[in-house]
Amino acid sequence: MSQRSDDIYTNSEYLKNTGDWHVEDAEWKAKIIYELYTKNEIQPKTIVEVGCGAGAILENILKLDNGVEQLDGFDISPQAISLAIPRTKFNLTFHQSDFFKENFPITDLLLMIDVMEHVDDFYYFLRELQPRGRNFIFHIPMDLSCRTILKPHVILQQRKTVGHIHYFTEEMIDWILKDTGYKIIDKHYTKPIIDTFPVKGIKRKLKKILRNISFAINPSLSAKLWGGYSLLILAKPA
Secondary structure (H helix, E strand, C coil): CCCCCCHHHHCCHHHHHHCCCCHHHHHHHHHHHHHHHHHCCCCCCEEEEECCCCCHHHHHHHHHCCCCCEEEEEECCHHHHHHHHHHCECCEEEEECCHHHCCCCCECEEEEECCHHHCCCHHHHHHHHHHHECCEEEEEECCCCHHHHHCHHHHHHHHHHHCCCCCCCHHHHHHHHHHCCEEEEEEEEECCHHHHCCCCCHHHHHHHHHHHHHHHHCHHHHHHHHCCCEEEEEEEEC
C-alpha cells in the first residue's frame, strides 16, 4: 500500500525532518501577519489557525494583539499538538483534530500558514474553508522558478524533507484563490530566510547580493528567477 501524503505529519517523520516544526520562524511570521491585518484595519476578536503545528505563531500573535479574545489552533498531528499544548492559555487553545470535522463557529480571521503546498486536494480544502471565516490570511511558498525548473533536485529535496507536494507561482496562487471563492485584498512578499542571515563563501555572498538587488527592483521577477520567496495574502470571501 502506498503511503498517504499526510502520514508524515502523524507518524513523527515531519517532526524528525524539521526538528521543532519550524518554531524558529514563528516570531517573524506572526509579526508580518499582524502587520498585514492591522494595515487593512481588521480587528479580529477570534482567530483560528488550520495546520497550526507547534502553535508558536498563534502564541506570538497573542503577544502582539491584546484585542484578540480567543485563538484556536487545529492540527492532525499528535506530535505537533504535543508541542503546542504547553503554550495553552485561557484564551489560546489547541485541538488535535481535522478542522473540517468540527462544528466550529465562523471566525473573524482564519489562518492557513504554509499549508496549501502539503494538501492533496487543495481545491476541495480551500472551498471547504471559505464559509468558515470572515477574513483569511494565507502564506504560500512560490517554489516554481527558473532556478527550480533548471534544478529540479531542489524541489525534490523539499518534497522529501518538508512534504511539499504542490508547487506554485504568484499567478497560479491568484487563479486558485479566485477559482475557490476568494477575493484577494492585499499581498506581501516574504523573502527566503537565507537572505536575512550572513553567508559564507564568495559564491553565496554574490548570489545573496544579486537576489537582494533584483528583489528591490522587481519582487515579482525576482521570485520567478530565483525562487525561495513566499506570498502572504489577505483575502475575503468573494
